[in-house]
Amino acid sequence: MIVLDKVSKIYPISKENQVAAVQDINLEIPMGEFLVITGRSGSGKTTLLNLAAGLTRPTSGRVLFEGVDWWSLPDREQSLTRNQKIGFVFQFPSLLPALTVLENIALPTIINHSQDFQEIYPRAVKLVETLGLSDKRSSYPRQLSAGQQQRVVIARALLNQPAVLLADEPTSNLDEQTELEIMELFAEIHQRTGITIVLVTHSAQLVRFGTQSVQMAVGQVVTKQT
Amino acid sequence: MAALYRLALCNIRGYSFRSWVVGLCALLISGLVLATSLILLGAESSLRLAIDRLGADIIVVPEGAATRVETALLMGRPTKVWMPASALDTVAAIPGVEAVSPQVYLASLTNASCCTVSDMFLIVFDPKTDFVVKPWLEKTIGGNLQLGDVIGGSSVYVPEEGIKLYGYYLNLRKNLAPTGTGLDQSLFMTMDTAQEMRRVSLTEAVQPLEIPTNSISAVLVKLKPGANVYAVALEISDRDRTITPIVSPDMFQSYQGQLKGLLGGVLVMIVIILAFSMLLIGLVFSMAANERRRELGVLRAMGASRGFVFRSLVMEAALLAINGGIAGVLLTFLILTLFRNLIISILGMPFLLPSLPVLILLVVGVICLSLVIVVLAASLPAYRISHLDPSIAMRE
Ligand SMILES: Nc1ncnc2c1ncn2[C@@H]1O[C@H](COP(=O)(O)OP(=O)(O)OP(=O)(O)O)[C@@H](O)[C@H]1O
Ligand SMILES: [Mg+2]
Numbered sequence: 001m002i003v004l005d006k007v008s009k010i011y012p013i014s015k016e017n018q019v020a021a022v023q024d025i026n027l028e029i030p031m032g033e034f035l036v037i038t039g040r041s042g043s044g045k046t047t048l049l050n051l052a053a054g055l056t057r058p059t060s061g062r063v064l065f066e067g068v069d070w071w072s073l074p075d076r077e078q079s080l081t082r083n084q085k086i087g088f089v090f091q092f093p094s095l096l097p098a099l100t101v102l103e104n105i106a107l108p109t110i111i112n113h114s115q116d117f118q119e120i121y122p123r124a125v126k127l128v129e130t131l132g133l134s135d136k137r138s139s140y141p142r143q144l145s146a147g148q149q150q151r152v153v154i155a156r157a158l159l160n161q162p163a164v165l166l167a168d169e170p171t172s173n174l175d176e177q178t179e180l181e182i183m184e185l186f187a188e189i190h191q192r193t194g195i196t197i198v199l200v201t202h203s204a205q206l207v208r209f210g211t212q213s214v215q216m217a218v219g220q221v222v223t224k225q226t
Numbered sequence: 227m228a229a230l231y232r233l234a235l236c237n238i239r240g241y242s243f244r245s246w247v248v249g250l251c252a253l254l255i256s257g258l259v260l261a262t263s264l265i266l267l268g269a270e271s272s273l274r275l276a277i278d279r280l281g282a283d284i285i286v287v288p289e290g291a292a293t294r295v296e297t298a299l300l301m302g303r304p305t306k307v308w309m310p311a312s313a314l315d316t317v318a319a320i321p322g323v324e325a326v327s328p329q330v331y332l333a334s335l336t337n338a339s340c341c342t343v344s345d346m347f348l349i350v351f352d353p354k355t356d357f358v359v360k361p362w363l364e365k366t367i368g369g370n371l372q373l374g375d376v377i378g379g380s381s382v383y384v385p386e387e388g389i390k391l392y393g394y395y396l397n398l399r400k401n402l403a404p405t406g407t408g409l410d411q412s413l414f415m416t417m418d419t420a421q422e423m424r425r426v427s428l429t430e431a432v433q434p435l436e437i438p439t440n441s442i443s444a445v446l447v448k449l450k451p452g453a454n455v456y457a458v459a460l461e462i463s464d465r466d467r468t469i470t471p472i473v474s475p476d477m478f479q480s481y482q483g484q485l486k487g488l489l490g491g492v493l494v495m496i497v498i499i500l501a502f503s504m505l506l507i508g509l510v511f512s513m514a515a516n517e518r519r520r521e522l523g524v525l526r527a528m529g530a531s532r533g534f535v536f537r538s539l540v541m542e543a544a545l546l547a548i549n550g551g552i553a554g555v556l557l558t559f560l561i562l563t564l565f566r567n568l569i570i571s572i573l574g575m576p577f578l579l580p581s582l583p584v585l586i587l588l589v590v591g592v593i594c595l596s597l598v599i600v601v602l603a604a605s606l607p608a609y610r611i612s613h614l615d616p617s618i619a620m621r622e
Contacts, residue, residue, distance in 0.1 A: 046617075047617070050616075050617040053527065055526070055527055055615075055616045055617045056615050056616070056617035056618070057615075075531055075532050075533075076531050076533070078531075079526070079529050079530060079531035079532075079534070080529065080531075081529075082527065082528070082529040083528065083529020083530075084529070086529070088524075088527045088528060090524065090527075090620070092520065092620075092622075094520075094521075094524045096236070096237075096521060096524075098236040098237055098241070099236050103236070107525075107528060108528050108529060110233055111525060111528055111529055111530040111534060112529055156528075
């Protein structure tokens with residue numbers, strides 16, 4: 001369970017001005033849900049995801065991940081939790097250009113040096129197969145289409161079999177057909193593994209893929225649906 | 227660690243501009259420091275070896291000829307200086323002097339048809355009184371030089387036709403160990419051989435060899451144990467104003483001074499270059515790290531700790547430094563061997579490569595130096611980037 005307890009994130013812009021990217025949000029995300037967050041650009045969706053993952057410290061309020069306040073942990077433990085429990089799909093191209101597809105997918109284990117590349121290799125290969133990228137495993141990201149790149153990012157997010165998958169507008173760079181394919185992939189993964197998914201999108205049509213949805217406007221949650 | 231290494235390698239591959247700049251800086255640092263220490267240390271040991279080789283406590287030369295004789299002995303640039311042979315007796319009579327022996331300095335002709343080697347410095351000694359060459363001869367060839375025999379410096383070789391000077395064929399008996407100085411290109415011969423060469427040159431050479439009668443070029447002086455070099459030197463110049471004593475500790479003094487000046491200049495230059503490369507590496511590294519902010523933010527989001535990000539950046543820098551450092555060492559050796567003579571003539575000073583252990587120590591030292599410099603320079607930007615809030619790092 002991820003709990004946001006009266007969380008605000010305020011960015012100073014100049015000496016007098018500041019922006020409340022997220023303001024006084026109370027939100028509970030139970031395990032096993034597929035939550036879709038919608039909202040216009042600038043409504044604070046990315047900030048909310050970053051707060052949930054402990055990537056940025058809230059200006060006020062608490063963020064609990066599995067009952068533990070992110071900010072009661074030192075950096076090492078925060079990082080380890082993220083590595084083991086959270087998979088990220090970003091709003092922007094996030095594959096490392098210098099690494100091949102397979103190496104990119106293996107990155108989460110390279111970072112957490114408890115496992116050897118040799119050990120996770122079969123798992124990475126299997127993921128590549130499941131996501132239909134078998135013939136691309138030695139390619140570099142620039143040699144892939146946007147849709148293929150996003151599949152690689154999803155594979156990477158799933159490598160450590162995390163409890164939570166956080167996806168920030170994962171289909172915003174894709175055409176409609178590919179967008180649907182990727183959304184179906186998320187739904188399928190959710191059904192098959194029971195993983196918790198929090199997916200951000202600005203397209204209200206994608207709400208139907210989730211089990212819950214919330215809408216954001218100017219840093220606040222305006223509606224919740226189940 | 228292995229994973230970190232792989233990641234670093236991939237990034238080096240991926241960011242080639244940054245990698246080249248950092249690698250080249252490391253190359254410059256290691257190459258420059260190695261080259262200057264090799265040349266300076268080498269020049270120092272060359273000078274010391276040349277002094278030892280001369281084996282005399284004092285060398286007496288004609289007044290005003292000291293610098294020319296030193297240059298001849300050090301650089302092998304031939305010189306002809308003369309003083310009356312009576313100087314020998316004057317010096318021998320001074321209390322504290324144990325032995326004296328004359329030397330005559332000659333030169334081979336330049337590009338003459340009579341000669342197979344040109345512009346060579348010839349050192350003529352007197353086997354009856356000599357105390358420098360003879361002990362060495364007994365040890366290596368077990369006897370004396372016969373008429374026509376010569377001893378060569380380490381780089382003297384016999385051309386196809388044989389060594390012919392002034393139309394006279396010489397027989398190279400042995401080469402001396404290298405000193406890195408002009409002595410390596412000099413020939414040692416006895417008075418008899420020199421006189422014979424003079425006789426032959428009258429008919430066979432383009433220009434006859436002139437050895438003024440009753441004249442010598444230098445007197446080598448060996449002191450009795452306990453005698454004060456400076457006191458004897460003073461006495462020598464007191465007794466005969468037309469001759470100049472050079473005491474061996476002060477030998478090549480102008481060169482030693484030059485060496486000190488060079489050392490100072492080079493040190494300043496190295497410090498400037500080190501500071502400049504640190505600045506440049508820091509700049510390029512923070513530029514590249516900035517460019518990679520988003521990528522590093524992504525790594526953090528995937529669970530990389532600050533320490534991991536810092537270490538992987540520093541690891542990249544270290545790999546570049548070591549590779550650049552090794553390249554610098556190789557390049558230095560290549561240049562020093564290919565252009566050795568050019569460097570000596572530009573520098574106006576010989577240098578001798580140090581022994582293998584010293585060499586290895588130097589090489590390891592300069593590679594460590596470039597490692598330390600590069601890692602230090604990269605540390606600050608690496609620290610800054612690794613402590614950036616990942617959510618901010620990921621924003622463009
Ligand atoms: N580091 C920051 N410094 C200043 N302002 C920021 C920062 N991060 C976010 N903001 C502001 O906070 C608000 C919310 O930003 P956020 O990125 O969360 O929006 P979003 O809903 O994800 O928008 P989009 O759909 O365009 O991605 C915006 O007004 C943004 O300008
Ligand atoms: Mg966003």
